[in-house]
Amino acid sequence: MNNDTIPFEDSLFINQEAKYILSLLNDDVKSSSWLLTNGIHKIGRLENKEIILDDVTVSRNHGYISVDDEEIIIVDEGSTNGIFINGELKSESNLQSGFRIQIGKFNLIVTKVEKK
Numbered sequence: 001m002n003n004d005t006i007p008f009e010d011s012l013f014i015n016q017e018a019k020y021i022l023s024l025l026n027d028d029v030k031s032s033s034w035l036l037t038n039g040i041h042k043i044g045r046l047e048n049k050e051i052i053l054d055d056v057t058v059s060r061n062h063g064y065i066s067v068d069d070e071e072i073i074i075v076d077e078g079s080t081n082g083i084f085i086n087g088e089l090k091s092e093s094n095l096q097s098g099f100r101i102q103i104g105k106f107n108l109i110v111t112k113v114e115k116k
Contacts, residue, residue, distance in 0.1 A: 018113050019067050020097070022051065025107040036072070036110075041065045043103060057081055057104030065095075072110065074101065 018035035034041065034051050043051040044062045053062070059079035066073045072095045076083045084102035085093045095101075097112035 019069070020072055020095075020113060021111045022065070022101075023109050023111065025100075025109055026105070036065060036067050038067050038069065041067070053103055053106045055104050055106070058106065062103055072096075079103075 017037050019038065020036040021033050022036055022041075023033040041051055042049045042061070042064045043053065043058075044060050045052065045054050045056075045058045046060045049061075051065070059077075059081070061077050062079040063074060063076045063083055066075065073092065074083060074085065074090075074095055075092045076090070081104050082089045082091075083093075084090070085095070086100055087102075095110050097110060099110050101108040101110065
């Protein structure tokens with residue numbers, strides 16, 4: 001196991017109060033995961049975004065994910081290539097654990113953090 005595959009520590013979730021994890025599934029890209037706490041998480045290819053997907057298939061201001069305790073919503077902000085949820089093009093969608101998201105060439109999955 002290398003540093004890229006070390007599991008998240010439990011203390012990380014407690015300190016961050018993460019509600020969900022968004023994980024990159026692409027084989028050709030170094031794996032990444034983002035802890036999603038309550039609030040707005042901007043998605044795009046600009047460096048000022050929380051979720052940076054650096055490829056021309058992703059708009060600079062692609063969309064955002066909103067987390068509010070038990071609810072998680074993804075919204076497309078008028079991107080060129082859209083957001084696909086479980087294979088369907090959506091401008092806005094409520095998400096659930098296990099839902100697959102495609103943004104440009106990137107495939108992601110959202111997972112609910114279960115509190116112990």
